Ligand SMILES: NC(=O)C1=CN([C@@H]2O[C@H](COP(=O)(O)OP(=O)(O)OC[C@H]3O[C@@H](n4cnc5c(N)ncnc54)[C@H](OP(=O)(O)O)[C@@H]3O)[C@@H](O)[C@H]2O)C=CC1
């Protein structure tokens with residue numbers, strides 16, 4: 001419990017559930033692991049440095065599809081959260097929800113919420129700062145740019161980058177954070193919008209072990225499992241490999257749906273058949289029914305899937321690993337982007353194949 005006290009001192013000793021309808025059902029601030037990995041360790045282990053120096057304030061930079069529900073879950077768990085987003089209006093829903101959580105004076109004593117004007121200000125006022133940004137460029141800019149988080153970092157502070165970026169980007173940010181005497185953890189996530197809302201993400205972490213152990217109670221609020229993978233870059237690499245597989249799977253699934261239709265089969269039945277066999281995947285069952293109806297409600301933007309394929313191909317090239325399937329899938333996502341589908345869900349890649357079929361008819 002010592003680590004929880006470090007982050008959320010007011011609630012860890014006096015915690016009572018708040019009257020909020022969508023309050024997470026799982027126990028809050030539990031130190032126990034929900035899923036163990038061979039590389040994970042118990043967060044309650046002894047000797048975690050800096051624990052006594054953390055007052056418990058958490059920063060969150062980037063309130064997009066993923067960042068907003070993650071920050072909200074920290075607020076709901078009773079953490080003091082300070083947020084920043086490039087487009088300030090995206091903070092408003094969180095402010096409203098934060099205000100609801102703190103509706104009574106008793107509640108206000110348990111939960112605080114602030115907006116901050118720059119990443120630097122957030123980092124300067126927080127013990128640990130999370131970043132959930134679109135791509136390598138924005139991750140570097142928010143961390144290392146003018147008024148970036150690095151400027152607010154110092155000894156005793158930690159930076160946890162949960163964005164999906166490439167190895168070089170993560171290492172660069174790590175170097176800048178380290179130069180300020182602070183700790184760095186990369187922690188990209190598997191799991192999309194709904195798992196983020198439900199606190200069911202999977203963290204792929206690497207970097208400073210002591211920071212990993214210190215923030216584990218927070219990762220456990222946000223996720224269902226966490227892996228510690230060693231040196232900086234391993235988390236980014238693992239995430240890119242996973243998303244490379246995912247991008248190819250979705251492209252292949254799209255081909256199957258369209259082929260089934262062309263030969264007179266009902267694609268909805270195909271989705272059902274796939275769901276019962278050895279190739280079943282939650283992704284197919286989740287996205288298939290809406291893909292059949294040409295609907296693509298955005299959970300994971302197509303532009304980010306293409307970014308991840310691009311970065312995975314770079315990773316493969318760096319070690320001379322052949323990845324022809326992923327390369328073909330990447331081309332398809334690029335076509336989909338050229339059709340204006342960047343902000344649709346990545347399952348909209350099927351539209352690129354529809355257009356290609358018309359081209360060749
Ligand atoms: N959606 C998903 O299912 C998943 C996404 N991811 C990864 O998480 C990260 C975030 O994804 P998601 O939330 O979906 O993406 P969104 O596009 O919804 O959000 C991106 C965030 O990055 C900010 N941003 C973009 N460019 C800049 C910039 N130049 N300077 C400052 N801030 C910037 C945006 O700010 P603004 O609001 O001002 O545009 C926004 O806060 C990505 O790396 C993605 O690959 C990982 C797992 C799942």
Ligand SMILES: O=CCCC(=O)O
Nearest residue numbers: 164190191192243300
């Ligand atoms: O990066 C996005 C991952 C989406 C998912 O894991 O469902």
